[in-house]
Structures are given as structure tokens and as C-alpha cells.
Amino acid sequence: MEVLIRDNAEIGCVLGAKIIARMVREKPDAVLGLATGRTPLRLYQELIRMHRDEGLDFSHVTTFNLDEYVGLPATHDQSYRYFMRENLFRHVNIDLKRTHVPDGTAVDLHAECRAYEKKIIDAGGIDLQLLGLGRNGHIGFNEPTGSLRSRTWVKILSEQTLKDNSAVFGSFEGMPKHALSMGIGTIIDARRILLLAFGPAKVRAVEHMVEGPLAAICPGSALQQHPRATVILDENSAAGLHYADHYRWVDSHKLPWQRYD
Numbered sequence: 001m002e003v004l005i006r007d008n009a010e011i012g013c014v015l016g017a018k019i020i021a022r023m024v025r026e027k028p029d030a031v032l033g034l035a036t037g038r039t040p041l042r043l044y045q046e047l048i049r050m051h052r053d054e055g056l057d058f059s060h061v062t063t064f065n066l067d068e069y070v071g072l073p074a075t076h077d078q079s080y081r082y083f084m085r086e087n088l089f090r091h092v093n094i095d096l097k098r099t100h101v102p103d104g105t106a107v108d109l110h111a112e113c114r115a116y117e118k119k120i121i122d123a124g125g126i127d128l129q130l131l132g133l134g135r136n137g138h139i140g141f142n143e144p145t146g147s148l149r150s151r152t153w154v155k156i157l158s159e160q161t162l163k164d165n166s167a168v169f170g171s172f173e174g175m176p177k178h179a180l181s182m183g184i185g186t187i188i189d190a191r192r193i194l195l196l197a198f199g200p201a202k203v204r205a206v207e208h209m210v211e212g213p214l215a216a217i218c219p220g221s222a223l224q225q226h227p228r229a230t231v232i233l234d235e236n237s238a239a240g241l242h243y244a245d246h247y248r249w250v251d252s253h254k255l256p257w258q259r260y261d
Ligand code: GLP
Pocket: 035, 036, 037, 038, 039, 040, 066, 067, 131, 132, 133, 134, 135, 139, 140, 141, 161, 165
């Protein structure tokens, strides 16, 4: 796992955007796995800026989002399809037919999950998967103790996750308690992973993900098995790491071609 600690979330998000932009420039038809939540918002703004000012071209890019709430149509302002449209898709030249978000309104949710897996395979697999990290260590909507080999499935959200997300949702009671989510096995199959985690609320999850045992109690720890996982942190989220000096040492001794910023 490559651990990059930056002074703050702003610098971390710009760095994350650079990594994604480099992927899109090197492979214009890249398949990107995308995430929602507060964490990647600034990264998406930077991608939009690169599209506007530097001609970053999304016209051949395909995307697959991690998850979606069960029961929310694309028109609902808290659906992840809506989030992606408002925060990225409508600001860049992406072909909406190439963008995928699980359909939380599907009559047969299991069939929708299977179909989503097939679409990812048919697209050639995911080149780069962007991730945030839940306060309890979840990735996508894979809550603690879910199988580390799971594929896209229907998940019951934990009380902690519902509370954390209720701030943006407006109310805890009105929130869907279920979601469709890529499984941890689906996520880990991506050829490259980029996880962002910022702020003091993520400190324990980050510590467990990076330095704790590989364990289903912290779904993010599955990234320890991935051959090409990059984790971008700020000083706050990295505060619990025992080997922070080692990560900084490695970061400062990279060869020129190993650097992103
Ligand atoms: C949500 C999403 C995750 C996200 C996480 C953290 O529940 N399903 O994909 O990474 O929680 O959210 P935030 O970035 O708002 O802290």
C-alpha cells in the first residue's frame, strides 16, 4: 500500500485528481470506478477544472459507481446517480451512456447486482477505482464483517453509517436503510485503487486499514492485499499511524517516475 500524507484535504484532492487525469491521458478509454460522499467532492471539482482549462477529455471514458441507495430514483436529490450528475458528469464531456450507477429501484435487486458485475466484466474491468472510507472502515457500502470476497450485493447499512450520512440526507428516519454496493471482491479486482480519507473522524479507520490486521471488521483493510493501492491522507486522518515517518521517508525518496506531484 502506498501511503501519501499531505498537509490538508485540499492538497490531497488535487493530488488525487492528478492521478486520475494521468490515467485518462494515458488511456483515453479508461474505465473508472467512482465514489460519492463528501471526500471526493473537491477532487471532482479539480477534474472539472482540468477539463475546462486543460482539455482533459472524458469522451471515451467509462465509469462505474460503487453504490446506490435502495429505492431512490435518479431524480431524487440524495441518490448517488443525482450526486454524480450534479458534481461531475454534467460539467465534463462524458457520454452519459458510458456512466453506470447500480439501479436502486430495480424490481429484482439481485438480478440488478448480477447484471452490474457483468457490465463491469464486459467493459474490460475497472482500471482505477476511487474510494472514500467510512468512519467504521467501510468501503463502498461494505460494512464491517461483510465478506472480503463479496461481489455486488444488497447491503443493510449500519447505524453508524446512517448517522454519518444523515447530515447530508436531512433526516435519519427518512433514509433508506439498504443499498446496492460493489462487493469487496469487486473493488479489489480493479487494476488500481485510489482511496482518500481526510479529517479526525477517520483516524481510527485509517489506522486499522493501513496498519491493522487484514480483517473483515475493517473492510478497508482488504486494500492491504492489492498490488497497486494508493491511499491519500491529511495530517488529521494520519494522526494515529505508528509508521507515519516511514511513509513520509518512502514518499520523499521516490524516483522521479514514481512521483505524482
Ligand atoms: C458513504 C459512501 C462511501 C463513502 C463513505 C464516506 O457511505 N457509501 O462510498 O466513502 O460513506 O463518506 P464521506 O466521504 O462523506 O465521509
